[in-house]
C-alpha cells in the first residue's frame with residue numbers, strides 16, 4: 001500500500017479505537033520495582049463534560065507516559081473518576097431539579113450514581129478515547145464505588161487511631177447558602193466597592209473613640225478595640241474601656257501592630273468572627289468568643305435588636321439605630337475584597353461548629369520534607385506549596401453537611417456522647433443504615449450524617465493506584481503527579497499530608513504542573529467572553545488531535561497556555577511536511593551493498609546531537625524545548641538541506657551510493673518519528689506502520705544518541721552555506737533551482753575537498769574547484 005494524502009480525520013479515530021481494542025497500553029508489572037512508572041492521574045469530575053483544563057493535563061501526562069514507556073519503563077497510566085462532591089450535587093439539583101432534602105438522601109444518591117455512570121461512558125467514548133491517550137482502560141477507578149469508599153473509610157479509621165483526625169468545636173468558614181463548611185481552597189475573592197462606616201464608641205469615663213468598619217452589623221460580637229501602639233492620636237487611650245452600644249458589653253482598647261493608622265480612622269473594633277485575622281487575634285489576645293450568627297447566616301438572640309434578621313438587613317438596621325443615637329459619624333466608599341463561596345458566590349461567614357478535622361498543621365514539617373524530595377517541574381512551583389504550608393493557620397475541615405459523598409464510619413452515643421468508630425470488617429458502611437449500641441454504656445447510638453469533603457477521596461488516589469503493585473516500593477507510592485497549578489493548595493497539599501500520615505511515604509516523586517488555559521485575548525476563558533474562548537474540542541474539530549496535542553506540547557510547562565492559532569497553523573504545516581517526507585521516502589527501496597557519503601555522516605551526526613538534546617529536555621520536563629529541537633531539525637536540516645543533498649544520488653545510476661542515501665534517510669526519519677510520537681501519536685503511528693513495521697511505534701524504544709563529532713558539524717555548516725549561496729545565485733539570475741551551472745569555485749578551509757562532490761551534485765555544477773584560503777568565497781559561472 002502506498003501513502004496517499006494526509007487525512008488526519010481518517011487515521012486518528014482508526015488508531016484511537018485500535019489502541020483500545022488491542023490493549024496496546026496494557027500495564028504489566030516489571031520485575032524490577034525501580035522499572036515501574038506509576039502515574040497518579042488527576043481524576044476528572046464526571047458530572048459534566050471534560051473541561052478545558054482536563055484536556056490540557058491529560059495531554060501533559062500522556063506525553064510523559066509515552067516518553068517513559070519508550071525509555072523502558074513499565075508505565076501504569078490509569079484513569080480515575082472523582083465522582084463525589086458539592087459540584088455534582090449542585091449540577092444534579094440545577095439540571096434535574098432533584099434535591100436530597102425532598103427526594104430523600106437514598107434516592108438522591110441513587111440518582112447521582114445513575115447520572116454519573118451514564119456520563120462517564122459518554123466522556124470515555126466521546127472525549128477521552130478520541131484524544132488518543134495511552135491509558136490502560138482496565139485500570140480505572142471510581143471514587144463512588146464500594147472498594148474505593150472502603151479505602152477512604154479505612155484510612156479515616158487509621159488516621160483517627162493516630163490522632164490525625166479529630167472532632168472539635170472550631171470556627172469554620174461557612175457558606176450560609178450551601179449550608180456547609182467550605183475549605184479555604186474552595187473560596188473565591190470578589191473585588192468590589194463597599195462602605196467604610198465611621199462609628200463613635202463611648203469610652204467609660206472619657207469622650208469616645210471613632211472606629212471604622214465595613215461590618216457594623218457584627219457589633220454585638222465585639223470583644224476589643226485595636227489601635228496601633230505607636231499611633232499618637234490614640235496612645236493615651238490604650239487600656240481604657242469601651243461600652244458597646246445596644247448589647248452593653250465592656251471591652252478594652254488595646255495596642256495591636258496590625259491596626260493600620262492609614263486605614264479609616266486608625267481604630268478598629270474586633271468581632272468574633274469577621275475573618276481569619278479575627279480568629280488569630282482571639283487566640284493572641286486571649287479574648288472571649290461571642291457567636292451571633294446561625295448556620296443560615298441569620299442573627300441569633302445574642303445579637304440583641306438584630307435577632308432574626310439576615311446579614312444585609314442587619315447592616316441596614318444597625319446603621320439606622322446608630323444614627324438615632326448620634327453615634328454614626330459618616331461613611332466613605334472603600335475598595336473591598338471579600339471571600340465568597342466558589343460555587344454560589346455567597347459571602348463566606350465564620351461560625352463555630354462541631355466538625356471533623358484533619359490535622360494538617362501538625363504535619364507541616366513532614367509535608368515540606370516530602371516536597372523537598374520531589375522533582376518539581378517547573379521547579380519554582382514548589383514554593384507555591386511550601387508557602388501555603390507555612391501560612392496555613394487552620395486544620396483542614398473534612399466534614400460537610402451534604403449528601404453525595406463518602407460517609408463517616410461513625411456513630412455517637414445518645415446517652416454518654418461516646419464516639420463510636422466502625423470496625424474495619426464492616427466497611428464500607430453508611431452509618432445511617434446500621435444500628436449501634438454504645439460499647440461504654442449500652443445506650444442507643446445515632447449515626448453521623450455529615451459526609452466527607454470530596455478531597456478526602458481524591459487525596460489518596462496515589463494509595464489506590466500503588467495498590468495495583470504486588471511489589472511495593474519502600475520510599476514512595478507512585479512516580480508522577482500531573483496537575484493544574486490552581487489545585488496545588490488542595491490536591492497536592494492534601495495528598496502529601498494524607499499519604500505521609502498514613503503510609504510514611506510521599507505519594508509521588510515527580511510533580512508536573514500545567515498552567516491555565518487562556519483565551520485568544522490572553523485572559524482566563526469565560527463564557528462571558530465567548531469570542532475569546534476557544535475550547536479544545538473546537539480546536540480538534542478545526543484541525544486534528546495531533547495539531548492540538550502538538551500545540552499543548554509546545555507550551556512551557558507551568559506557564560499559562562494561550563489559544564494561539566498561529567502556532568496551530570504552523571503545527572499543521574509541519575505535520576503535512578512530515579507526511580510528505582514519508583511519501584517521498586516510500587518511493588525508494590534498497591537492494592545490495594551501500595556506501596555512505598559525507599552528507600550521510602553529517603546528518604547522522606546532527607541527529608545524534610538532536611537526540612541527546614531532546615532526551616535531556618524530556619528528562620527535565622521541558623518538552624516544549626524537546627519538541628522545538630526535533631521539529632527544527634526535521635524541517636530545517638533534514639528536509640531543507642539533507643534531502644536536497646541526496647537527490648542527485650537517489651535519481652542517479654550509482655546503486656551503492658543511492659542505497660547509502662536511502663538507508664540514512666530511513667534511519668533519520670525513524671528517529672524523528674519516535675521523538676515526535678509522544679506529542680503527535682497518530683501521524684507517527686501511521687507512518688511507522690506504513691514505512692517500517694506493522695507494530696506500534698509507542699512500544700518501540702526511544703532513540704539512543706551516538707557520539708557527536710565536532711568536525712562533522714563544521715563541515716555540515718560549510719555545505720549548507722555553499723548550497724544556500726548557490727540557490728540564491730540561481731534565484732537572482734532567474735534560473736530554476738534544478739538548472740545546471742558550469743563551474744563553481746570555492747575558496748575556504750582545506751576540508752572543502754571532502755564536500756566537492758555533494759556541492760556538484762546538489763547544485764548541478766559541471767565542475768567544482770576548491771582553493772584554500774582564510775575566508776569563504778564562492779564564485780559561480782552559469
Ligand SMILES: [Zn+2]
Nearest residue numbers: 175178341344
Ligand atoms: Zn455556597
Ligand SMILES: [Zn+2]
Nearest residue numbers: 413416438441
Ligand atoms: Zn454511651
